[in-house]
Amino acid sequence: MTTQPTLSSFEAPIDCFDGEFxxxxxxxxxxxxxxxxxxxxxxxxPTVEHAFQAAKTLDPDEWETIRAQPTPGKAxxxxxxxxxxxxxxxxxxxxxxxxxxxxxxxxxxxxLLLATGERPLIEGNTWGDRFWGVCDGQGENHLGRIxxxxxxxxxxxxxxxx
Numbered sequence: 001m002t003t004q005p006t007l008s009s010f011e012a013p014i015d016c017f018d019g020e021f022x023x024x025x026x027x028x029x030x031x032x033x034x035x036x037x038x039x040x041x042x043x044x045x046p047t048v049e050h051a052f053q054a055a056k057t058l059d060p061d062e063w064e065t066i067r068a069q070p071t072p073g074k075a076x077x078x079x080x081x082x083x084x085x086x087x088x089x090x091x092x093x094x095x096x097x098x099x100x101x102x103x104x105x106x107x108x109x110x111x112l113l114l115a116t117g118e119r120p121l122i123e124g125n126t127w128g129d130r131f132w133g134v135c136d137g138q139g140e141n142h143l144g145r146i147x148x149x150x151x152x153x154x155x156x157x158x159x160x161x162x
Contacts, residue, residue: 011117015124015134023112024121024147026052027072030109032102034095036060037085047072048099053079055095056088096132097146104150113151121147 017025026048034051035042038058045051049072054063062082069075085091104110123133123143130139 011119013120013122014116015120015122017123021116023109024116024123026100026143028103030103030106032099034099036063043067047075048096048103050075051099052096053082055091056084057082058085059083093142093146096143097149100143100146100150101153104154110154113147114154116151120144121151 014021014024022028029047031044031046032048032051033042033044034055037055039060041060043051043054043063045054045067050067050069053075054066056079057063057066059082062078066075066078066082069078104113121144122141123129123139125133125135128135132141132143133139134141134144
């Protein structure tokens with residue numbers, strides 16, 4: 001007779017990207033490079049959040065304004081005011097995946113991500129983001145899913161941490 005696995009036999013999810021798991025947050029300091037979609041000129045951003053928010057717009061001046069923000073929170077607020085590129089809904093997931101992939105190409109961060117094992121990664125939040133995360137038990141958790149895909153690629157050798 002085979003026994004069915006119980007909930008306790010699975011690893012607990014990581015559902016808070018702060019404290020020891022702050023490195024999972026897009027606010028975590030880690031330079032990433034993103035080429036401007038019109039000019040092609042690559043720019044270095046201090047965090048994934050800065051780069052992601054800048055990618056919302058095609059305006060090079062708005063890119064610079066967002067890139068120069070002193071904190072990821074201020075970059076996020078500036079991104080909300082940016083002139084939205086017309087194809088944003090079609091490209092935002094691939095932009096995020098590319099940025100997260102680059103972030104975890106750094107050896108130290110790759111090792112930390114791999115150390116999460118097979119634990120589910122859930123971008124739990126209290127600010128109501130149900131697209132990138134989960135709030136009050138509901139959400140699509142796209143950031144968590146991207147992190148788990150990147151972790152899988154690192155583990156399988158498809159992506160190498162430098």
